[in-house]
Each structure stands twice: as structure tokens, then as C-alpha cells.
Amino acid sequence: MARALVFAHYDRDGLFDPYVVDALRTYRRVMDHVTVVSTSAQHLPAALAPLVDRFIARQNVGYDFCSWRAGLAALEPTEQFDEIICANDSVYGPLFDLAAALSDARVADADLWGMCLSEQGTKRRGKISCPHIQSWFFGMRRPLIASQAFGDFWRSVVPLANKDDLIDRYEIGMTEHFATAGFRVAALYDARTAGPLSLREMWPHFSLQEPRQSWRYFRKSRRMPHNPSELAFQRLLDAGVPFAKVSLFWVNHYGLNRGRILDEIGLTTPYDSQLIRAHQQRLAAANSGLV
Numbered sequence: 001m002a003r004a005l006v007f008a009h010y011d012r013d014g015l016f017d018p019y020v021v022d023a024l025r026t027y028r029r030v031m032d033h034v035t036v037v038s039t040s041a042q043h044l045p046a047a048l049a050p051l052v053d054r055f056i057a058r059q060n061v062g063y064d065f066c067s068w069r070a071g072l073a074a075l076e077p078t079e080q081f082d083e084i085i086c087a088n089d090s091v092y093g094p095l096f097d098l099a100a101a102l103s104d105a106r107v108a109d110a111d112l113w114g115m116c117l118s119e120q121g122t123k124r125r126g127k128i129s130c131p132h133i134q135s136w137f138f139g140m141r142r143p144l145i146a147s148q149a150f151g152d153f154w155r156s157v158v159p160l161a162n163k164d165d166l167i168d169r170y171e172i173g174m175t176e177h178f179a180t181a182g183f184r185v186a187a188l189y190d191a192r193t194a195g196p197l198s199l200r201e202m203w204p205h206f207s208l209q210e211p212r213q214s215w216r217y218f219r220k221s222r223r224m225p226h227n228p229s230e231l232a233f234q235r236l237l238d239a240g241v242p243f244a245k246v247s248l249f250w251v252n253h254y255g256l257n258r259g260r261i262l263d264e265i266g267l268t269t270p271y272d273s274q275l276i277r278a279h280q281q282r283l284a285a286a287n288s289g290l291v
Helices: 017-026 048-052 065-075 096-104 148-156 165-181 199-204 211-221 235-239 259-270 274-287
Strands: 001-010 034-036 054-055 081-086 110-119 137-141 183-191
Touching: 001 017, 001 199, 017 034, 017 048, 017 274, 048 110, 048 183, 065 081, 065 148, 065 165, 081 235, 110 165, 148 165, 165 183, 183 235, 235 259, 259 274
Parallel strands: 001 034, 001 081, 034 054, 110 183
Antiparallel strands: 081 137, 110 137
């Protein structure tokens, strides 16, 4: 199978953080072609040249979907590939062997597939279920790549200023567009069949020392639908998803115990959790004005 990666990169300091370098090194092992599209760096560091076949610098407008559109256009004819993966730097990892996910039976017959299928909609869609592949990692296979629906969707991608509009139109809209066209959609973790977290699953994140955070975690976990890649990290890991969202540690919407997550990654995966710590320290320093 000829496989290509289009990787969307953004860093507030214009850097390729060590966790991104590690990701590209891991992707390189399973990809025949790697394109990196950056909205913050003007040049690819020389050290990354062996890992990247094409580098595209573009203006920081339109978020990742415009980066993926630029990368896909540079791959023409896209039909030369059996599979095209689109990913970004909003996750740490791969935490372990990516090859297993790429060949997993749960997604083997899918035309559009990803790591996580969420039901969460946007504020504009209210609380209705909006099943969609989360866009931080998704793959498109040859039947879809060669279709008119593929060209129609990617030609429709234009810069949008509001992130909620982008999620509504492109992240949720992409799954809807291709499913309506008759293509099969699947993910390693499917929130539609998961149900709420049990108290046993939640217990490691409760703390008597931080009752407010624990209450926030409990309260938000009862609301459905939720964002599974942030709330249900352990479930995704158990399902074979080799990634952890950066926002788990930085924004931490649900108030999880970050230390427990780092411990779990360190104990159960070969990933160097120091990459996470170092990146979070850099973000914190930048946010406090130290760098």
C-alpha cells in the first residue's frame, strides 16, 4: 500500500518542538511520502530533511483544514496513493507502534477512518448527536480519494475565522459529506457504543486535595455527548489509540489528574513522557512571559 502523510504544523514560537520531531520520525517509518505544511515556520530545519519529502509554508489562516488542502493539492495526482493520512501536532505520540492501528481490523474496510469517532456537536448544533471522525488524525483510502466527492469536499475548503464554524462545516461536515456519498466510516474508538464513564473508571482522577477539580470532572463527565479524546483518554488508550491530546495537559477541560495520565503513559507505553513535560514547561513559560 502506497501511503502518504500530510502533517499540519503550528507553533506559537515557530519551532518544531522535540515531540513533533519525534512524531515525524515515527510517521516516517510507515509512510512512503511525508508532506509538512506549517503556518508558523518559514523553513524546515535541516535536521528534519531526511524525514520530510515536501515542506510548505503558508499564511496562518484557515486552521488545519486549509493546511491539509494545500498539502493534498501538492500530492496531485492523489490517486497515486492507496491511502492518505492527515494529522496535526495537537496530539502527543504516536505513543506506541502506529503500524498496528493502520492495519486494525476495525477500520480495515473503511474509506474514511480515524482514531476517534465523537458524537459531540458544536454550539450551533446544540446537544444533538453529530457522529464524526475527530480531525487530529484521519485517513482516506483509494475509493474515496479517486471519487468526485473527494474533490468536491476539498475544493469547498476555504479559510474560516471562527473555529466553531470550521468544526461544524469541515470536521463534522467531512464525515457527513463522505457518509452521505456512500463511503464507509470507522474509528478505533467509537463513542456511539461507549456509554458514560463508570465511577471505577473515574476514581483515579478524584482527589480529596482538589475537591473543586474533582467535582468539575464528575459534573462534566455526566453530560452527554462529551469529547472522548479528552474525557476518556484511558478508554482510547485501551482501544489501541496511540495518541494523547495536548489539551489534556494544557487546557484540561474536564479537570483530569494530569499526573495520573503521565504515569499511565510512562508505565504502559515506550513513549518518552519527558517530551510531554518539556513541551508543557515551554508553554507555561511562554504564557507567563518568561520566554
